[in-house]
Amino acid sequence: MDCELHHAAWVSWSTSIAVTAAIVATAAFYLRGWRRLREASPEIAAGSRPWSLMVGLLVLFIAIASPLSTLDHRLLTFHMLQHLLSMTVAAPLILMGAPGRPVLRGLPPSARHAAVRILRSGTARRIGRSLTNPIVCWLVGTGVVIAWHVPAAHELSMQSDALHFVQHITFFGAGLLFWWPVISRGPSARLRPASAPLYLFFATLPCDALSAFLSFCGRPIYPSHGAEPAQFGLTALQDQELAGALMWFWVTIAYLIPAVAIMLRMLLPRTSAGGKALVTPLNLGTR
Numbered sequence: 001m002d003c004e005l006h007h008a009a010w011v012s013w014s015t016s017i018a019v020t021a022a023i024v025a026t027a028a029f030y031l032r033g034w035r036r037l038r039e040a041s042p043e044i045a046a047g048s049r050p051w052s053l054m055v056g057l058l059v060l061f062i063a064i065a066s067p068l069s070t071l072d073h074r075l076l077t078f079h080m081l082q083h084l085l086s087m088t089v090a091a092p093l094i095l096m097g098a099p100g101r102p103v104l105r106g107l108p109p110s111a112r113h114a115a116v117r118i119l120r121s122g123t124a125r126r127i128g129r130s131l132t133n134p135i136v137c138w139l140v141g142t143g144v145v146i147a148w149h150v151p152a153a154h155e156l157s158m159q160s161d162a163l164h165f166v167q168h169i170t171f172f173g174a175g176l177l178f179w180w181p182v183i184s185r186g187p188s189a190r191l192r193p194a195s196a197p198l199y200l201f202f203a204t205l206p207c208d209a210l211s212a213f214l215s216f217c218g219r220p221i222y223p224s225h226g227a228e229p230a231q232f233g234l235t236a237l238q239d240q241e242l243a244g245a246l247m248w249f250w251v252t253i254a255y256l257i258p259a260v261a262i263m264l265r266m267l268l269p270r271t272s273a274g275g276k277a278l279v280t281p282l283n284l285g286t287r
Contacts, residue, residue, distance in 0.1 A: 005250050019065040030099055033106030060090040061090025064168040073158065075232065076225045081244040083145070083171040088254035091175030095183045110210050129249050134181040134191040140201060141178025142206045147208055158224040178203070182258065193266055197259035207251040214244030 030130040034050055062068060063085040072079035104112055118124055130136060146165055147153055157167040181191035181199065191199060215223075234242065 004195070008244065016065045016069070020061060023061050023065065026103065027054060027057050027097075029106035030102045031106070033104060036105045037102055038168065048098040048102055049096055051097075052093045052165035053099055056090045056097060059085055059093065060172065064227070066195045069172070071225075073235070075220060075243075076236075076239050077234075077243040077246060080246050082168070083201065084247065084250045084254070085147075086172040086176030086248065087145070091172060091242070092179040092183060095176060095179050097219060099249030131177060132184075133179055133194075134199060137181050138203060140176050142203055143173035146206055151216075151223075152224055155224055158222075182262075186206070193262055196262045200255040200259040201274035204251055204255050208248060211244040211246075215241045216244075 031050065034048055037048070048257055056245065063082045068078075069082065072082050105114060107115060148171070156163045182196050218237075220240055222240070225236050225239060
């Protein structure tokens with residue numbers, strides 16, 4: 001038993017070190033590339049938000065690589081908090097930082113040339129077009145959440161450190177895909193702003209159904225959490241109910257507030273410093 005505990009602790013610690021190193025390297029490459037981009041093409045660099053990417057990476061570190069991340073084996077509520085932070089906070093903040101060009105500029109020359117060749121290949125372009133289709137992004141973003149909360153899948157991830165790490169990565173990756181159609185702009189944007197509120201609203205429905213089930217089913221459904229004695233003053237059922245309530249509240253805020261903001265941006269006029277309207281409100285009436 002002691003050997004198993006030591007092995008699990010070693011795997012968890014080494015995984016956290018690897019994730020931390022990857023996060024630090026991403027931040028370093030981004031800042032290096034952003035400085036170069038600002039000197040060479042200030043107008044392109046102006047579209048990046050270094051603060052957003054740095055905050056996003058910090059949130060990702062706290063969620064899956066910090067000492068706090070180990071609490072997800074003790075509380076389902078903390079497990080829920082982890083994936084909500086990864087998908088609805090870290091992922092959109094990182095995308096808002098527009099990391100593509102700065103990170104490429106920050107890579108060593110050999111790695112940058114290899115990455116550019118891969119990204120410009122026909123295969124990579126076809127894969128990119130398929131993955132960034134709004135329907136695919138929506139299905140992946142919602143499907144991953146539902147799939148990992150199926151009791152059998154959740155229990156497997158709790159029993160295997162490797163699979164648990166895969167779970168973290170898929171939550172974060174699904175978050176990046178989900179928010180891509182909402183945040184991306186320019187030629188890569190494939191979701192019209194008028195469709196974004198519906199895209200976000202319909203994403204709340206599967207999460208609401210899952211959170212309602214967790215809160216009102218009346219019994220613990222995950223043996224890995226139900227077998228432990230009360231943690232932090234919560235029984236297994238109370239923990240599960242709290243996790244469901246957290247998911248319902250958080251998803252409502254994280255999806256519906258951006259949806260409302262997008263609608264207001266479409267409906268209200270933008271004004272210049274002198275008060276002159278730059279864009280007229282969207283006309284919703286009929287002619």
